[in-house]
Amino acid sequence: xxxxxxxxxxxxxxxxxxxxxxxxxxxxxxxxxxxxxxxxxxxxxxxxxxxxxxxxxxxxxxxxxxxxxxxxxxxxxxxxxxxxxxxxxxxxxxxxxxxxxxxxxxxxxxxxxxxxxxxxxxxxxxxxxxxxxxxxxxxxxxxxxxxxxxxxxxxxxxxxxxxxxxxxxxxxxxxxxxxxxxxxxxxxxxxxxxxxxxxxxxxxxxxxxxxxxxxxxxxxxxxxxxxxxxxxxxxxxxxxxxxxxxxxxxxxxxxxxxxxxxxxxxxxxxxxxxxxxxxxxxxxxxxxxxxxxxxxxxxxxxxxxxxxxxxxxxxxxxxxxxxxxxxxxxxxxxxxxx
Numbered sequence: 001x002x003x004x005x006x007x008x009x010x011x012x013x014x015x016x017x018x019x020x021x022x023x024x025x026x027x028x029x030x031x032x033x034x035x036x037x038x039x040x041x042x043x044x045x046x047x048x049x050x051x052x053x054x055x056x057x058x059x060x061x062x063x064x065x066x067x068x069x070x071x072x073x074x075x076x077x078x079x080x081x082x083x084x085x086x087x088x089x090x091x092x093x094x095x096x097x098x099x100x101x102x103x104x105x106x107x108x109x110x111x112x113x114x115x116x117x118x119x120x121x122x123x124x125x126x127x128x129x130x131x132x133x134x135x136x137x138x139x140x141x142x143x144x145x146x147x148x149x150x151x152x153x154x155x156x157x158x159x160x161x162x163x164x165x166x167x168x169x170x171x172x173x174x175x176x177x178x179x180x181x182x183x184x185x186x187x188x189x190x191x192x193x194x195x196x197x198x199x200x201x202x203x204x205x206x207x208x209x210x211x212x213x214x215x216x217x218x219x220x221x222x223x224x225x226x227x228x229x230x231x232x233x234x235x236x237x238x239x240x241x242x243x244x245x246x247x248x249x250x251x252x253x254x255x256x257x258x259x260x261x262x263x264x265x266x267x268x269x270x271x272x273x274x275x276x277x278x279x280x281x282x283x284x285x286x287x288x289x290x291x292x293x294x295x296x297x298x299x300x301x302x303x304x305x306x307x308x309x310x311x312x313x314x315x316x317x318x319x320x321x322x323x324x325x326x327x328x329x330x331x332x333x334x335x336x337x338x
Contacts (some may be wrong), residue, residue, distance in 0.1 A: 001289060002299035005039075007266045008131045008168035008193045008243050010104050012039035013298060014287055015260060019196075019247050019268035020108040020135060023278065025093065027100045029079050031279035037252030037285040040104040041097070045135045046090045046120060047110045089118065094127040098304070104130035104171070108136055118164050122126055131168040134158070137201065140176075147178050154183075155190050168243065172196040180231055185239060194243030197228045219271040225249030229262045230255065232317050234309035235265025251257070253287025260288075263305035 023029050024043040028256035033041060090107075097105045102155055108130035136157070140150050154171070161169060167173045169191065175198040177183045189228055205216035228246040235244060246259040247268035256267045272280055297303045305337055309315040 001079045001105075001292060002301075003285075003289070005265055005300055005304075006278050007040065007245070008106075008170055010040070010168065011128060012104065012266075013037075014039045014285060015266045015289075016108075016256070016281055017042060017245070017262070017266045018273055018281070019270045020133065021270050021274060023273060027093075027096050029278055030097055033273070033281060034101050034103050036279050036282040038103060038278075038281050039266070040130075041101070041104060042095070042106045042133055043093065043108050043129075045088075045108040045110040046087065046124070047063075064299055073240045074217040087123065091123060091127040094124065094129055098128045106131045106133055108135050118160055121161050121165050125165045125167050125177070125192060127201070129167060130287065131170060132165065133170045133172055134161070135172045135199065139201075144145075145254065151183055151186065155186055157194055158187065160188045168193035168204060170194040170196055170243070172199045172247070174199045174201060175227055181238070182233060184242070186233055188239045188242045191241065194245060194265070195240055196245040196247045197231050198248055200224070200248040206216065222249050222251045222255050225259060227263075229259050230318055233262035233308045233312075236305045237310045250284075253284050253291065256288055257291055258298060258307075261307040262306055263308040287329050298302050303309070 005012060005015045007017070014037060016037055018024070018033050018038050020042045022040055022044055023033065027082045030041055054259070094105060094107060094151065106262045107124040109117065109124065109132060117134075124132060134157070137155065138150070145337055158171060166322075171187055171194070173180075173184070173187070173195055180197075182318045187195055200220060203216070206212070214304045225248060226247065228248060232244050232246055243264045244263060246262075246264040246270055246303070247270070249271075250256055250259065250269055251272045252268050259267045269281065269284070269324075272284075292298075292300075292303070295303070305311055309318050
C-alpha cells in the first residue's frame with residue numbers, strides 16, 4: 001500500500017503532517033510524532049513581535065547596567081548580544097529537529113513588517129528548514145481598507161520573500177477573502193508552493209463579570225473541517241504544482257479521508273494531537289489504511305480528488321445547491337434534528 005504524497009515539492013511518506021503547535025518545541029515529542037507516522041512537522045510559529053519585544057527589553061535592561069556605579073565600567077552583566085533570545089532559540093530548535101528527525105522540518109513565521117519577514121525567513125532557511133509556512137494573522141480592523149488592499153498586503157509579502165529565499169513557501173490563509181479561488185490563484189502566481197486552508201483564528205471573548213475582553217482557547221471540532229473540504233474540492237486540479245493542505249478540524253480517520261477525497265495533498269493535525277498525544281497519529285493513519293483496503297485502493301493517488309468539483313456528477317452540490325438541499329430537506333420535530 002503506497003501512502004506517499006508530494007507536498008510543497010517534497011516527497012513524504014504519507015499525508016499526515018502535524019501543524020504548528022507547542023508539540024514541536026520538544027525534540028522528544030517530535031521524535032514520537034515521527035515514530036507514530038507523522039510525515040513532516042511544522043514548527044510552532046515564530047512571532048516577530050515576540051522577537052522584537054524581547055530584544056528591546058534586553059537592551060534596556062543591560063545597556064545601562066553601569067549607570068551610577070563608577071567602578072562598574074565594564075558592566076556587572078554580559079552584553080545583551082550574549083543572551084539567547086527568541087529567534088536564537090527558534091533557530092537552535094530547527095537545528096536540533098533536523099539532527100533528530102528523518103522527516104522534513106517546516107518553519108512557521110508570523111511577521112508584522114516586511115523587513116522582519118525577510119530577515120527572519122532568511123535566517124530560518126540558513127538554519128536548515130526544509131520549507132517555510134507563512135502564518136499571516138491579519139485582522140482588517142480598519143473599515144476604510146478595501147479587500148483589494150488586504151490581498152495586496154499578502155501578495156507583496158509573498159513576492160518579497162520569494163525574491164530572498166529558495167526553500168518552498170506555504171501560505172496559510174483565512175477563509176475571510178471574498179473570492180478565495182481567485183486569491184489562491186494569485187498566491188500561486190506570486191510564487192507560493194502551497195496553501196493551507198484554513199487558518200483557525202482564535203477569537204477574543206468577553207468576561208461578563210469584569211466587563212472586559214479575555215483570551216479563550218476552544219479546540220476545533222470535526223465539523224470545522226467541512227469548510228476546508230469544500231474549498232479544496234473546488235480548487236483541486238485548478239493550479240498546477242500548488243499543494244493543497246487542509247487544516248482545522250481533523251480529529252478522525254474519516255475527517256482525513258474526506259479531505260483527501262476532496263483533493264488535499266496533506267491533512268494537518270493539531271487539536272487532536274494536543275488532546276490525545278503523538279501516538280494518536282498512528283491511529284488516524286491506521287484508519288486510513290483500513291479504509292483503503294476495504295475500498296480496494298492501493299495508493300493515496302488512487303482516490304485523491306475523487307469527490308472534487310472536477311470529478312463529481314453535479315459540482316453545484318459544492319456551492320449553492322448544497323445550501324438549498326439542506327434547507328429543503330429539514331423538518332422540525334421538538335428535540336430532534338432531522
